[in-house]
Amino acid sequence: MFDLLKKLTGIVGVSGNEEEIREAIKEEIKDCVDEVKVDALGNLIAVKKGKGKKIMVAAHMDEIGIMVTYIDDNGFLRFSAIGGVSRYDSIGQRVKFKNGVVGAVYYEEKLDDIKNLQLSKMYIDIGAKSKEEAKNMVQVGDVACFVGDTVLQGDTVISKALDNRSGCFVVVKAIKELKETDNEIYFVFTVQEEVGLRGARTAAFSINPDIAIAVDVTMTGDTPESHPMEVKCGGGPAIKIKDRSVLCHPEVRRLLEESAKRINIPYQLEILEAGGSDPGSIHLTAGGIPSGAISIPVRYVHSPVETASMSDINNAVRLLVEAIC
Amino acid sequence: MLIKELTELNGVSGNEDEVREFIKKEAEKYADEITEDSMGNLICYKKGTSSKYRVMLSAHMDEVGFMVTGYEDSMLKFASIGGIDERILPGKRVLVGEKRIPGVIGSKPIHLQEKAERGNNIKQKNMYIDIGAEKKEEAEKLAPLGEYIAFHSLYTEFGDGCIKAKALDDRIGCAILLEILKETYQFDLYVCFTVQEEIGLRGAGVAAFRVNPDIAIVVEGTTCSDVPGAREHEYSTVMGQGAALTIMDRTSYPNKKLVEFMCKTAQNRNIPVQYKQTTTGGNDAGKIQLTRDGVVVASVSVPCRYIHSPVSVMKREDYESCLKLVKAVLDEFGSDENLIESFCV
Numbered sequence: 001m002f003d004l005l006k007k008l009t010g011i012v013g014v015s016g017n018e019e020e021i022r023e024a025i026k027e028e029i030k031d032c033v034d035e036v037k038v039d040a041l042g043n044l045i046a047v048k049k050g051k052g053k054k055i056m057v058a059a060h061m062d063e064i065g066i067m068v069t070y071i072d073d074n075g076f077l078r079f080s081a082i083g084g085v086s087r088y089d090s091i092g093q094r095v096k097f098k099n100g101v102v103g104a105v106y107y108e109e110k111l112d113d114i115k116n117l118q119l120s121k122m123y124i125d126i127g128a129k130s131k132e133e134a135k136n137m138v139q140v141g142d143v144a145c146f147v148g149d150t151v152l153q154g155d156t157v158i159s160k161a162l163d164n165r166s167g168c169f170v171v172v173k174a175i176k177e178l179k180e181t182d183n184e185i186y187f188v189f190t191v192q193e194e195v196g197l198r199g200a201r202t203a204a205f206s207i208n209p210d211i212a213i214a215v216d217v218t219m220t221g222d223t224p225e226s227h228p229m230e231v232k233c234g235g236g237p238a239i240k241i242k243d244r245s246v247l248c249h250p251e252v253r254r255l256l257e258e259s260a261k262r263i264n265i266p267y268q269l270e271i272l273e274a275g276g277s278d279p280g281s282i283h284l285t286a287g288g289i290p291s292g293a294i295s296i297p298v299r300y301v302h303s304p305v306e307t308a309s310m311s312d313i314n315n316a317v318r319l320l321v322e323a324i325c
Numbered sequence: 326m327l328i329k330e331l332t333e334l335n336g337v338s339g340n341e342d343e344v345r346e347f348i349k350k351e352a353e354k355y356a357d358e359i360t361e362d363s364m365g366n367l368i369c370y371k372k373g374t375s376s377k378y379r380v381m382l383s384a385h386m387d388e389v390g391f392m393v394t395g396y397e398d399s400m401l402k403f404a405s406i407g408g409i410d411e412r413i414l415p416g417k418r419v420l421v422g423e424k425r426i427p428g429v430i431g432s433k434p435i436h437l438q439e440k441a442e443r444g445n446n447i448k449q450k451n452m453y454i455d456i457g458a459e460k461k462e463e464a465e466k467l468a469p470l471g472e473y474i475a476f477h478s479l480y481t482e483f484g485d486g487c488i489k490a491k492a493l494d495d496r497i498g499c500a501i502l503l504e505i506l507k508e509t510y511q512f513d514l515y516v517c518f519t520v521q522e523e524i525g526l527r528g529a530g531v532a533a534f535r536v537n538p539d540i541a542i543v544v545e546g547t548t549c550s551d552v553p554g555a556r557e558h559e560y561s562t563v564m565g566q567g568a569a570l571t572i573m574d575r576t577s578y579p580n581k582k583l584v585e586f587m588c589k590t591a592q593n594r595n596i597p598v599q600y601k602q603t604t605t606g607g608n609d610a611g612k613i614q615l616t617r618d619g620v621v622v623a624s625v626s627v628p629c630r631y632i633h634s635p636v637s638v639m640k641r642e643d644y645e646s647c648l649k650l651v652k653a654v655l656d657e658f659g660s661d662e663n664l665i666e667s668f669c670v
Contacts, residue, residue, distance in 0.1 A: 016578035202619030
């Protein structure tokens with residue numbers, strides 16, 4: 001179980017650069033579904049055929065990261081954020097490029113007040129001595145993710161990219177553990193969620209399902225002095241009621257709640273005040289698609305030390321299987 | 326002179342009629358079929374000779390400007406349409422409405438300003454447009470509520486191949502696409518002149534839905550900040566260094582294979598090309614990419630300094646590089662049947 005999660009979280013797959021993670025997921029699931037395709041944006045769509053209800057399950061594959069925008073004469077890199085990168089969380093972190101090059105993120109020393117920190121005053125040091133040397137290591141336009149090893153400690157997982165490789169893990173496991181059903185299920189591993197819920201929109205348009213269920217992460221309110229929120233790590237998977245991008249369809253919420261009760265797993269209700277997720281674009285696509293989500297409670301979302309409970313993740317798998325079969 | 330004619334037309338977002346009529350007249354000479362959709366996008370279709378693909382090119386016709394929102398005595402109060410830095414406004418010349426009534430943007434004279442006021446930028450709400458009217462009634466008659474207002478700025482050539490004009494964003498793209506229309510290609514070509522880009526990329530998505538292309542290239546005028554006060558890593562593009570390809574911006578992450586292919590094509594044919602260094606801003610590619618089940622997109626731009634102002638500045642050679650690059654890429658699309666498909670994963 002943990003090995004697969006570790007494999008998925010370890011891959012560099014920044015928004016718009018999902019090639020490797022897509023291949024890894026494809027390898028895992030291709031023998032368990034009837035058809036696998038990739039669309040123009042790069043969404044991976046796996047179909048389990050049937051004559052019943054048409055269900056779309058979506059988990060985004062991408063993660064936040066950075067893109068190199070400029071290389072200076074001394075070999076330092078300037079960069080842009082891809083997705084919601086915190087400037088403060090980034091200081092002192094390592095980033096890793098697809099080719100394995102690692103860099104240290106730091107900021108210009110002349111900065112008088114840390115409050116004035118902007119990305120344009122930060123840089124990445126890859127140890128190059130000159131522009132030429134740096135250019136042999138990375139190019140303008142190359143992307144890197146933050147480094148954060150995946151560790152299991154008791155029931156707790158600490159890792160980068162639990163947002164949303166933990167969701168990908170849940171969907172991959174659900175595909176493997178699928179029960180007998182007549183439903184036609186489209187498992188979509190979407191792209192570019194972190195930069196504006198983009199992949200889910202085009203995938204939903206082409207599938208045009210009866211209902212959609214996303215699997216993603218949510219924030220929690222269980223850390224010292226945290227913003228109040230009725231979700232905690234280890235309290236079971238959360239069933240989304242709303243976030244900034246969507247008010248979940250009551251039928252989908254009911255389906256998920258009833259499924260959780262039927263298999264007797266703990267669950268929580270999620271009201272997320274910040275952030276959006278794939279159902280935000282799915283529910284407004286085509287003629288409107290009833291949408292909802294199963295969310296894995298994760299602390300410190302968008303940092304390299306995202307923290308979750310393995311039992312929540314495993315219960316999310318059971319909940320998803322029960323809901324779609 | 327196409328660039329002069331196009332930039333001296335007024336077409337503030339939502340009021341693109343003048344520009345559309347001009348482009349239509351030009352395009353009619355070369356297109357097989359021209360459709361004007363319900364939003365006002367102009368879709369010029371050019372039948373291909375063989376290929377099964379549908380290629381969309383897109384440039385927006387609209388420009389930033391203003392609208393009359395009220396009156397203060399004989400002066401007009403106004404709102405911006407599109408992103409305009411209000412600090413550049415005082416002292417600028419404008420043209421109001423179809424009749425092009427001349428006006429100037431005014432504000433309280435400096436000697437009447439309080440000390441505290443002098444230290445701050447004048448807010449747009451404290452500015453007005455003076456059209457020389459004596460009474461409110463006269464102003465209302467000359468410039469009714471809701472009337473569109475455009476910057477007044479004549480096309481001027483100066484320096485070594487520099488051009489100053491308003492609305493280079495994106496009449497320069499319109500000029501390039503009108504040139505492209507003159508030739509025939511293997512594939513079906515849809516050259517789209519879109520509306521309302523400056524207020525939220527509104528026309529392009531609708532046009533793309535109708536065209537349903539396999540691939541789309543957006544041709545733009547983009548920011549150029551190679552000026553004093555900016556550090557080199559903050560330059561978005563550099564004037565004179567050629568067509569600018571977008572790697573990523575706020576609205577789209579163009580197809581990487583296509584962008585790389587366009588860059589290589591430029592290099593192979595000795596066409597000056599550069600990558601846009603900053604990732605802020607957005608353009609029609611964002612909407613087109615997400616239309617229907619997804620479209621392979623790229624955007625290529627002419628660098629324009631002082632964009633969204635009446636004195637945008639570009640270099641003619643960048644326009645030529647951009648035109649050459651679009652032509653070269655279309656040429657490559659035509660010579661290899663499977664090329665377009667190869668950009669999809």
